[in-house]
Amino acid sequence: MNELTFIFQRFNWLSALDLFLVTLVFFGVLLLVRDTQAMVLLRGVLLLVVALSLLTSLVSLPAFSWLIQTIAPTLVLAIPVIFAPEIRRGLERLGRAGSPAAIFWQQSEKDVSTMRETIQAVVSACARLSARQHGALIILQRGDSLQEYIRTGVRLNAKVTPELLLQIFYPNTPLHDGAAIIVRDQVAAAACVMPLSASGILNRSPERQMGLRHRAALGTSEATDAIAVVVSEETGSISIAHGGRMIRRLDSERLENILMAFYQPPPKTSSLSDWFRRNRKPPAFREDIER
Template sequence: MTDLLDQIYFLFERLTWMSVLDIALVTLIIFIVLIMVRETQAVILLRGVILLVIFLSLLTSLVNLPAFSWLIRTIMPALLLAIPVIFAPEIRRGLERLGRAGSSPILGKMRAYPGLEDTIHAIVTAAIRLSNRGHGALIVIQRNDPLEEFISTGVALNARVTPELLLQIFYPNTPLHDGAAIIVDNQIAAAACVMPLSSSGILNRSPERQMGLRHRAALGISEATDAIAVVVSEETGLISLAHNGRMIRRLDGERLENILMAFYLPSQPPPTFLDWLRGWLGQNRPREER
């Protein structure tokens, strides 16, 4: 016990600010990597790689195996070079999120524009009616990231957002019902748009098996961009919302409208002392004039 305490004390004696910074940087990199692969198929692969490295390290350190140790030292650089290739989708997704966070004008909130509340109300009304009728739908709403590459895959409409138009687009067996409708500002820019499918594996772990291609496409576009995707299930009529690779299920009209308002309407900043002082002076000025 005394030797252990002496070793710990010796380590703390050699610990400097540069050492703390070094450890903090390594910890931060590991944390970022874990965040990028969280809730993806890569987690299983990463867990296997970590267990394999631990096993090989213990084996080569506890048992004297010169040939095996030489083999491990030889192939280890190749494994390190293979990691970026194996985790390429997760690394790309993480860098895209980092780029969006750095360029977002108002902390990820989209600028408010005239008629935004009417557009959200039309989307919610259409989602409720589609749910009641059992018609599947996928409505993608642009935020800060441009969606031109996905708009170009569909049929251009450039029409004002109304519940009736959305109901007509997603009416079964019509030419535009298969695919996503993309909304930009107050207009339906295009319908029947092709969305990227999610490869995260979240839907595979879900206990519900009613989530098909529409839900995978909603998750996929939310992983590739900062857009919001509203999904109406054709089988169950349930309304879901996807954002940033996450999905909120079983939404009613009120919750859906509240979430969309929170995403698209910038919140008011908390009042400062000067705002409070101006309000206080404004309230007391009429009394002084009397």
Template sequence: MTWLSVLDLTLVTLIFFAILLVVRDTQAVTLLRGVVLLIILISLMTSLINLPAFSWLVKNALPVLLLSIPVIFAPEIRRGLEKLGRAGGGPAGMLSHQIPGTDGSLQQTVKAVTTACARLSARQHGALIILQRGDSLRDYIQTGVVLNARVSPELLMQIFYPNTPLHDGAVIISNNLIVAGSCVMPLSASGILNRTPDRQMGLRHRAALGISEASDAVAVVVSEETGSISIAHGGRMIRRLDSERLENILLAFYRPEESSSRNSGWLKRVLRIPSIKQPED
């Protein structure tokens, strides 16, 4: 055992770890499990039993199977490369995306979204609001109706009022404007929803997870059945939020350049951790 052997084993381990990390929480996990079991079964049959014709078939079909792997796992490979590309920008590049505009316009946009979600939740009107960050959502904007309107609670409530022309779809917000409504979002290919008790979550939640997997956008969902508010980002979802926590989380996403003490205060407010008062001199 030399240092080259240790390096060799480490590289192989990292490659397998990266593959498992890419396909984690996706439907490809089941497919990968089946492929591994098939390979083990074929290896046992060709090594323990003398089957010349079968061994010849396996030997000649193996290159074709290797070429088919990128086709089968194309969505997972693309998603993994996108995550790697976003991570390549470094922590500063990943956290510097904001809604362009002044501090006041940012506050107004977040406040309008949280107010609208609170009112929609009280009325149990379903909604899906996508807030663009660094990745462009132009392809998804083109699937909807262009609005380019100022963000306001009243407009968002009107868009998602049941049976109106724009209520069925997502609203995309960028540059502190409602860019488009009734946009079509990609559905999540993740297996997370199948393992949760809330398997009955509808298309809005799956679309929110889908756009969060395909981009770095933040998706806010209001359930039509229960009125609960959820937020999705990076393929993960936080559920059952109130308006105060929703506002704090959105501000934490779009104000990363603040000092660590300020971020600690936001984190305490998000997690409802009471602040400790300093004793007076």
């Protein structure tokens, strides 16, 4: 009690700032590894550190304490190696958050009309593919360039229409296996190879039979700021992925509302709270992410 009283007597605003910064660092680390396989590893590391700290502080073990103190600095080098993918993903998000929401259509009347036509074509195609239970993966480019993925597919550079998307994803055709990437109002390429997700969200889902299309959609949303729309071949359900999150079982009306929300012009920010509000997920992604 005397020690606690002594600590509180020395507590001032600098101590509060110090605790706040330490808490902020831990919060940032947890945010980086959230919904990834690294979360389990981090939990194990924290339990091990706590157990070793208690053991060395409660019991007098000079040799063991010396060993722990000697090994501890190596964690500074080990942590970046172990959590390299999560750190890279977090820095990419930070870099994207520093700039206005990138929208490939400048907001003139003609470009807004083009945007709506493209989204309506995608929604119409997804509804018809869902009714026929034809699998599909459609990627809509936003701020990050997808050229490295476009090069893995077959270049089309054709105007987006429902009929074109239906033909691309018709079963057993040469272009149906892979993703169709849309840039502005054109299908830039089809049969593109996209990165698979390193997240544990799909593994924890009650429906674990989701295949490579869903994993590629989630992986693309983790690696870029693109929007991925998936139609399940088994059930015909429509899903959308963005920012490492996925919403499933959408109808055509809700899909259109979500896509339109993504391509609204960003509001002018005048304060820090507005900046955080702008960089949050759209309302649809804050409801029930994994349902």
